[in-house]
Amino acid sequence: MVLGGLLLCIPFIWMFLSAFKPESEVLEFPPTIFPENPTIENFVQLFTKLKFGVYLKNTIIVVLASFVGLLFNAMAGYGFAKYSFKGREKLFFLVLSTMMIPAQVTMIPVYVLLNKMGLTNTMLGIILPTLAVAFSIFLFRQFMTTIPNDLIEAARLDGAGEFFIFFRLIIPIAKPIFAVQGILTFIAGWNSFLWPLIIASDDDLYTLSVGLSLLQGQYSGNFALQMAGAAFMVIPIIIIFFFFQKYIVEGFTMSGLK
Amino acid sequence: MNRSAKNQISKYPYIFIAPAVILLIIFSIIPILIAFGISFTDMDLKGLANWSTVDFVGLKNFKELFQDEVFLKSVYNTLFYVVIGVPLVIISSLSVALILNQGTNWLYRTFRGVYYLPSITNIVAIAVIWGFLYNTDYGLLNYILTELGLGKVPWLQHPTVAKISLIILAVWKGIGLNMIIFLAALQGIPKTYYEAAEMDGANRFQILFNVTLPLLRYATFFVTVTTLIAWMQFFEEPFVMTEGGPLNGTMSIALFIYQEGFQYSEFGYAAAGSFVLFAFIIAVTLIQFKLRKSDTEY
Numbered sequence: 001m002v003l004g005g006l007l008l009c010i011p012f013i014w015m016f017l018s019a020f021k022p023e024s025e026v027l028e029f030p031p032t033i034f035p036e037n038p039t040i041e042n043f044v045q046l047f048t049k050l051k052f053g054v055y056l057k058n059t060i061i062v063v064l065a066s067f068v069g070l071l072f073n074a075m076a077g078y079g080f081a082k083y084s085f086k087g088r089e090k091l092f093f094l095v096l097s098t099m100m101i102p103a104q105v106t107m108i109p110v111y112v113l114l115n116k117m118g119l120t121n122t123m124l125g126i127i128l129p130t131l132a133v134a135f136s137i138f139l140f141r142q143f144m145t146t147i148p149n150d151l152i153e154a155a156r157l158d159g160a161g162e163f164f165i166f167f168r169l170i171i172p173i174a175k176p177i178f179a180v181q182g183i184l185t186f187i188a189g190w191n192s193f194l195w196p197l198i199i200a201s202d203d204d205l206y207t208l209s210v211g212l213s214l215l216q217g218q219y220s221g222n223f224a225l226q227m228a229g230a231a232f233m234v235i236p237i238i239i240i241f242f243f244f245q246k247y248i249v250e251g252f253t254m255s256g257l258k
Numbered sequence: 259m260n261r262s263a264k265n266q267i268s269k270y271p272y273i274f275i276a277p278a279v280i281l282l283i284i285f286s287i288i289p290i291l292i293a294f295g296i297s298f299t300d301m302d303l304k305g306l307a308n309w310s311t312v313d314f315v316g317l318k319n320f321k322e323l324f325q326d327e328v329f330l331k332s333v334y335n336t337l338f339y340v341v342i343g344v345p346l347v348i349i350s351s352l353s354v355a356l357i358l359n360q361g362t363n364w365l366y367r368t369f370r371g372v373y374y375l376p377s378i379t380n381i382v383a384i385a386v387i388w389g390f391l392y393n394t395d396y397g398l399l400n401y402i403l404t405e406l407g408l409g410k411v412p413w414l415q416h417p418t419v420a421k422i423s424l425i426i427l428a429v430w431k432g433i434g435l436n437m438i439i440f441l442a443a444l445q446g447i448p449k450t451y452y453e454a455a456e457m458d459g460a461n462r463f464q465i466l467f468n469v470t471l472p473l474l475r476y477a478t479f480f481v482t483v484t485t486l487i488a489w490m491q492f493f494e495e496p497f498v499m500t501e502g503g504p505l506n507g508t509m510s511i512a513l514f515i516y517q518e519g520f521q522y523s524e525f526g527y528a529a530a531g532s533f534v535l536f537a538f539i540i541a542v543t544l545i546q547f548k549l550r551k552s553d554t555e556y
Binding site: 002004005008009010011012014015018026027069072073075076078079080083084085088091094095098100101102103104105106107108109110111112113115128129131132134137162166187190191193194198208209210212213215216223226227229230233234237238241242245246248 | 268270271272273274275277278279281282283284285286287288289290292293296306354365367369370371372373374375376378379380381382383384385386387388389390391393396398430433438487490491493494498511512515516519520525528529531532533535536539540543
């Protein structure tokens with residue numbers, strides 16, 4: 001287990017160590033393991049020669065917007081779990097069926113649609129199609145079904161409005177599932193790549209991933225710079241993940257997905 | 259609850275589900291219909307600006323696809339990825355989950371994280387890192403191989419080797435998520451089953467094959483279906499690492515659709531390709547559900 005895990009880590013360790021090597025040292029053969037002249041020049045270049053500051057800002061906007069989407073998904077999950085209404089089964093089936101549609105099928109029509117709305121090359125165009133996620137609605141619904149009806153009825157008898165119930169009663173109870181989905185949403189937003197690449201033609205709208213792929217094309221010989229860019233993308237994920245990882249396994253167990 | 263109170267809350271369910279459901283309808287359901295329509299036309303970049311230049315061409319796109327050497331190559335490659343990659347991912351993630359399930363101390367918890375990490379790492383970052391590892395002249399892998407007295411491997415330069423290199427990368431990335439699902443399922447198995455088996459004097463292998471694996475049937479099914487669907491859409495690895503080369507050796511169906519659609523702006527042709535992929539996925543999924551039905555009684 002330990003050996004396998006370490007083997008699995010080699011790419012990360014290699015990336016991290018290479019990111020601090022000067023350009024010339026990266027190409028040395030045989031390769032050095034630890035940087036002989038450690039430098040942060042590569043990271044400085046990302047922000048001065050390249051527009052990583054702008055990409056970082058865009059990525060943060062995408063991440064924040066995806067949390068609005070998370071709230072929508074939670075509301076939908078609650079709606080499907082705790083109300084009976086006309087067309088519920090059909091609508092829920094419709095939601096689930098979208099999980100089977102490959103991204104490649106909807107990519108082209110969504111592009112055409114956004115083009116008609118005049119939303120290509122805008123932040124809104126990058127964000128909108130990613131807000132609602134069927135899998136997330138499904139997990140929220142699974143969790144919400146386990147909340148006792150009596151609790152909601154009692155709140156209603158006390159005169160609480162439906163939105164008050166959702167925000168003040170349901171959300172606090174559903175904290176564990178919000179924790180899991182929050183992490184997954186953050187990761188998805190942080191890593192968003194293909195859609196921004198398609199929809200943004202202006203490099204002021206690129207996310208970090210798109211910026212990094214650009215870097216890979218333009219500086220294909222400069223591995224040190226590329227490794228610094230990769231490290232800059234990966235390290236926040238590693239940090240967040242190690243703080244919250246216990247929620248992920250627990251959350252999957254809890255959601256009844258087995 | 260009386261009737262008037264029921265009427266009062268009757269609009270709320272719709273308000274709760276509306277934002278997400280409307281977004282899904284606009285960006286998933288309607289696009290399916292549009293894609294279906296587009297696949298029978300010759301829509302391209304001109305057509306995007308001016309709809310009047312778009313003509314209905316019937317099944318022409320579909321006929322052309324099956325004569326297109328690059329497309330046929332991409333179908334072959336996708337099969338190659340699925341046939342080798344899917345069993346590899348499932349077996350490795352199951353083995354890792356079984357090992358990690360044996361303890362709960364900090365070491366096990368840490369390594370759970372370590373195994374999960376690749377699957378949440380950004381694909382472009384991964385491509386950049388592995389591109390460097392796989393580099394024929396400066397890469398770490400070839401350096402190790404030369405030190406061991408073995409020759410250099412053309413990781414990404416030979417059509418078949420490149421496919422295998424991409425599979426190695428994708429398996430490395432794919433273990434994490436499936437392992438978590440297996441772990442969740444393993445933790446759901448009641449301890450009493452194991453105790454009973456031990457009392458009957460079963461050894462570890464007997465327990466694994468007669469207790470654990472049968473009880474993991476549902477998780478295995480779930481993982482197999484989702485992994486198969488995911489690998490049929492194999493895209494990002496060849497897209498960022500090789501762009502389908504060398505000699506279309508790593509071209510997948512999904513990458514083919516992307517290139518036709520967004521690099522050559524042949525929207526009609528690409529949409530037709532996407533429906534062929536969709537048909538494959540539906541077929542494979544249905545076959546699996548059929549196979550599963552036949553063993554539910556056991």
